[in-house]
Amino acid sequence: MLDVSALRGVFGGTVLTRDDDGFEAARVLFNIAVETSPAVIARCTTAEDVRQALAFARRSGLPAAVRSGGHSVAGASLVQDGLVLDMRAMDSVTVAADARTAAVGGGATWGAVDRATQAYSVATTGGRVSTTGVGGLTLGGGSGWLERKFGLACDNLLSVDLVLADGREVTASETEHPDLFWALHGGGGNFGVATSFTFRLHRLPEFSIALLLWPHDEGEAVTRAYRDFVADAPDEIGGGLLYLTGPPEEFMPPHLVGQLCCAVLVTHAGPEAELRELAAPLLEADPKATVLTDIPYADLQCMLDDPPGFRNYWSAEYLMDLPDEAVRRFCASAYEMVYPSPSQHALWPWGGAVARAGDWPMRHRDVPWVVHPFGVWADPADDERARRWAHRLRDALQPWSTGATYLNFIGDEGADRVVAGFGAANYARLAQVKAEYDPDNVFNRWHNIVPATVRRDTVTRSG
Ligand SMILES: Cc1cc2nc3c(=O)[nH]c(=O)nc-3n(C[C@H](O)[C@H](O)[C@H](O)COP(=O)(O)OP(=O)(O)OC[C@H]3O[C@@H](n4cnc5c(N)ncnc54)[C@H](O)[C@@H]3O)c2cc1C
Incomplete structure (x- = not known):
């Protein structure tokens, strides 16, 4: 005992x-x-x-x-x-509006950060829902609505305070432990316990969205139109395309509630009047439900909060291209998703500031698309079906895949996927940093980077 x-x-x-x-x-x-x-x-x-x-x-x-x-x-x-x-009790958020920085406790959620920064009309890229932890999301990279304008969450890090496995307290920044700071831009929870993050903030006085829905059988045409729209979109435009179950909201036509729908969310770091013009090609594609409005960024952030209490399985893949045949396969796969349920089948556009970031651990930052099957269901009897769906989609899109993916969007898919996510050279550099800061591999639960001093085939991760 x-x-x-x-x-x-x-x-x-x-x-x-x-x-x-x-x-x-x-x-x-x-x-x-x-x-x-x-x-x-x-x-x-x-x-x-x-x-x-x-x-x-x-x-x-x-x-x-x-x-x-x-x-x-x-x-x-x-x-x-x-x-x-x-870490959840360490959830303080302190905004220095003049300096445009925020100090965030290692256990805070994005909802707390967004509410605190909204008060000063500033923001930084967080995840797409309010309940995700700043810790896991940022250390793993951090993809969200503002990324094409301001980069991933990790790109906005100014410093991170950590407790290392041996109890030492260190601050990692461009000038202190710069090797560790580099590794914290996507290397996840492999290096220590982050007790505080300092983020760069950006002015965001106006924000607007267009949420558009079509019945599933129009999805292929909508996805092609969305692909072409994104190709010319400025960095202020974010969002994604999702197959989902029609929500029971006032703006929905009753016949689409509870049905498989194809939805496009266009986010805009600017006013609704500009968005109306920018999104004209989609607004003219006869959506059956339309919400076009100015909205505080922090309000959008909790609008799509996924319900807890469900079973989950996800995967993801970076796509180099999205030709019509890839669109066809992506859309066909939506019919295998477990629905009606909160499951989603997403295409996130990257590009903009995500692609322009410097030499950080995550490989393939210049891909135009991330496909993300996000299975959410209630009945354990559907476990295998949900897994098969996610994997079949990945297989179907292999011809356009880089063979790597963003690791925060996948579960445990084996050591090779971890190496691919960083690329062999970056993985080797991360393994050197790991050997210096966590030589005994104490922090091995997230996608594990094995210390360079340890043979990878001898490692058994804790259960
Ligand atoms: C509903 C939902 C929506 C999501 N949306 C997005 C999204 O929009 N963009 C995106 O990029 N990802 C998204 N994700 C994925 C998410 O980024 C990862 O699952 C991430 O690991 C979650 O972080 P967390 O702190 O909530 O998780 P936890 O399960 O608490 O932590 C996951 C891992 O992160 C590490 N970690 C967490 N906190 C710390 C800390 N303080 N110090 C050191 N290590 C730490 C640990 O290794 C831990 O094992 C989403 C996930 C869900 C379930």
């Missing part, structure tokens, strides 16, 4: 074990199919708590995992019979 009294004695936050009230509520992730059960959940309130929890895990021989928003589809933020550093 594990004795956590020594940890409780020095810990400022709460320490939960399986017998404690609130343990199960603290354990459960966004993807409820993940049943991993840790021995201890340490709810950290300070960097000192993080140090103490890591030291306790080391002394007790417990594997460790780090949890913020709990959105890892593979359950990387839990570890079987190990210790979870739950």
